[in-house]
Amino acid sequence: MINFRYHVVSLTAVFLALAIGLVVGTAALNGPVADALRENVNGLRKDNSLMRQSVNDMQKQLESEEDFAAQMAQVVLPGKLTDRRVLVLTLPNGRDQAEGVLKMLRTAGADVTGRIDVQDKFINPDSNNNLLELAVTAARPNSAPASNLPGNGHGVETSSALLAAVLVDRPAGSAPVSEADRRSVLQQYATAGYLTPEDKISGAAEAVVLVTGQPYVDKDSAKKDESVVKIAEQFDRAGALVVAGMGSSGGNLVAVVRGDPVLSQTISTVDNANTVQGQLVTSLALAEQLSGKKAGQYGVGDNAASLLPKLPQ
Incomplete structure (x- = not known):
């Protein structure tokens, strides 16, 4: 007959195997997954920076156009x-x-x-x-x-x-x-x-x-x-x-x-x-x-x- 001690040892072995599998799997995947996430984050940062620069450029362009219109007014409007x-x-x-x-x-x-x-x-x-x-x-x-x-x-x-x-x-x-x-x-x-x-x-x-x-x-x-x-x-x-x-x-x-x-x-x-x-x-x-x-x-x-x-x- 299988006694209680046998069940305890068997369950302990199963959980130990699962734990070892998780540790090994995490260690194996940690490098590629982390690298991919890091690459995505860097890409988003770069896109955000480019968009911010684009907005700044458009704002400067708008200000330049407004300045140009103000100067042209002094030429075309008098009289x-x-x-x-x-x-x-x-x-x-x-x-x-x-x-x-x-x-x-x-x-x-x-x-x-x-x-x-x-x-x-x-x-x-x-x-x-x-x-x-x-x-x-x-x-x-x-x-x-x-x-x-x-x-x-x-x-x-x-x-x-x-x-x-x-x-x-x-x-x-x-x-x-x-x-x-x-x-x-x-x-x-x-x-x-x-x-x-x-x-x-x-x-x-x-x-x-x-x-x-x-x-x-x-x-x-x-x-x-x-x-x-x-x-x-x-x-x-x-x-x-x-x-x-x-x-x-x-x-x-x-x-x-x-x-x-x-x-x-x-x-x-x-x-x-x-x-x-x-x-x-x-x-x-x-x-x-x-x-x-x-x-x-x-x-x-x-x-x-x-x-x-x-x-x-």
């Missing part, structure tokens, strides 16, 4: 907008590039009549009734009769029409808006939190640059994007208009204008106004509108006709 009266309107999503756009306009010689920041409250759907009431009663000056304002009950559209009437040249044959009326209208919209004039408005403009950005993404995004289009439409009816934007997809104002066969005939767009190059092109596009009465779609995004307008020979 392009001399004595042209330009109003700059900035939407909440276009604030970051507004200063760059203004700088290029002044380099081109434009007489910037002022900069006005449109606040989020202006395009908030909840403000519709208040904007409508303000436009047709409280803020309306005697020199801009309500009969000339849209009558469809859209507060942003009606207020934009009134603002365009007091901030942009009146049609030929119409009485100009007085400075007192202009100040009064702006003051009432500013007091209500709809607009922020960044400086004193020096008079009526003949052209407008509307600085914007990406489309809205909140629950009211569709209505807000629609209101932004209404602003552009009303100022386009009053004078030359260039939309200086960022990107041309997702339903932002640049994309809407380019996709509309009517708006794209009268409104110029620049889809990279967040860059120095785009800010330069914004001034050129405005000069083309004022001198050639031609609208164009410029930049690097979808449906752009070219990078910039054709420069006169």
Whole structure:
């Protein structure tokens, strides 16, 4: 009969054999496996280093291109907008590039009549009734009769029409808006939190640059994007208009204008106004509108006709 001691010795021998096998196997494989892992790690480090260098090179290239555009602006812009009266309107999503756009306009010689920041409250759907009431009663000056304002009950559209009437040249044959009326209208919209004039408005403009950005993404995004289009439409009816934007997809104002066969005939767009190059092109596009009465779609995004307008020979 096999006794208990025999079982113990047998099990011990089995476990000892397994242990010896593991040690021998590990020792045999340790060199090749470790070498392979080490080689993979070194390869990943090298790839990471190359990618980091590529990113750095691209950043340097971008900075060089921006520097080049800034220097070229001093060559191609002076005189392009001399004595042209330009109003700059900035939407909440276009604030970051507004200063760059203004700088290029002044380099081109434009007489910037002022900069006005449109606040989020202006395009908030909840403000519709208040904007409508303000436009047709409280803020309306005697020199801009309500009969000339849209009558469809859209507060942003009606207020934009009134603002365009007091901030942009009146049609030929119409009485100009007085400075007192202009100040009064702006003051009432500013007091209500709809607009922020960044400086004193020096008079009526003949052209407008509307600085914007990406489309809205909140629950009211569709209505807000629609209101932004209404602003552009009303100022386009009053004078030359260039939309200086960022990107041309997702339903932002640049994309809407380019996709509309009517708006794209009268409104110029620049889809990279967040860059120095785009800010330069914004001034050129405005000069083309004022001198050639031609609208164009410029930049690097979808449906752009070219990078910039054709420069006169």
